[in-house]
Amino acid sequence: MKNLKMFCITLEPSHIDLIKSLDYDPVVLGEKKPSINCFGDKTGENISSKNKYYGEYTFHYWLWKNYFKNLEENKWLGFCQYRKFWSLNDVNFEDLSLRKLKEISLKEIPSKFEKYDVILGKPFYINQRRTMKFLKKGFKLILSNPKYLFDEKSRTIKFHFDLMHGRNNLKKAIELLDDENKKDFQHFVSTEYSFNPHNMFICKSKNLLRRYYEDIFKWLSLCEDIFGFEKLKGYGMTRIYGFLAERFMSYWFKKNAKYVEIPILFYDINNDLGQK
Secondary structure, three states, X not given: XXXXXXXXXXXXXXXXXXXXXXXOEEEEOOOOXXXXXXXXXXXXXXXXXXXXXXXXXXXHHHHHHHHHHHOOOOOEEEEEEOOEEEEOOOOOHHHOOHXXXXXXXXXXXXXXXXXXXXXXXXXXXXXXXXXXXXXHHOHHHHHHOOHHHHOHHHOOHHHHHHHHHOOOHHHHHHOOOOHHHHHHHHHHHHHOOEEOOOOOEEEOOHHHHHHHHHHHHHHHHHHHHHHOOOOOOOHHHHOHHHHHHHHHHHHHHHHHOOEEEEOEEEOXXXXXXXXX
């Protein structure tokens, strides 16, 4: 029996058969009407109306509130996306095809990982980005502190969030956390130069996952009082709740669980519509 249940999230009902061909459970979110042959976020207790802002976290909320009792104890539960998949090995995206993806995408968790609670994607390093990208995106921010151009140690998670999602927005959000997480998460974003990307993780413990959902959704709900929805403009701000969760996810699991990091592969299954 497989020791992994993998949910693959998409906005396109046309992806369902391709996702099933990878032996994953398709999850269709967004405005398009999903098929009955997939999971979604619109039944039972849900926040599906926030999908534009929360991204994949509207499914996490649905899972927590409606499906949690169906999850097996001590069985790995994972999340991927129609353009991002797990693998034990790095592969150049130019060498990938649907056939190759079927061969190397993660289907089982190796026994050597049993000592871990969580699997995260290999980290995204902020301080290794090209300087010109920083200048193009945040000239005013860099002008306020020119050392960002020359001192790689200053390019922390907080700097990157200010650059991409509004200056001091992360600071405002952190102020809403409980005292313990407020202190530790503030230290994390102010000192770390990388985070585990794409809101993707694989978790073995239902209790751990429940605790994570309790913390993340309590925080995001409080953040709505600051950022709201109606005035959010541009992708970097419209999806601010998903981007906040992405940074918090890295911090929370690293603080509360034994973790290991593996590659995330980029392959767009749109290229293979009509194939299985």
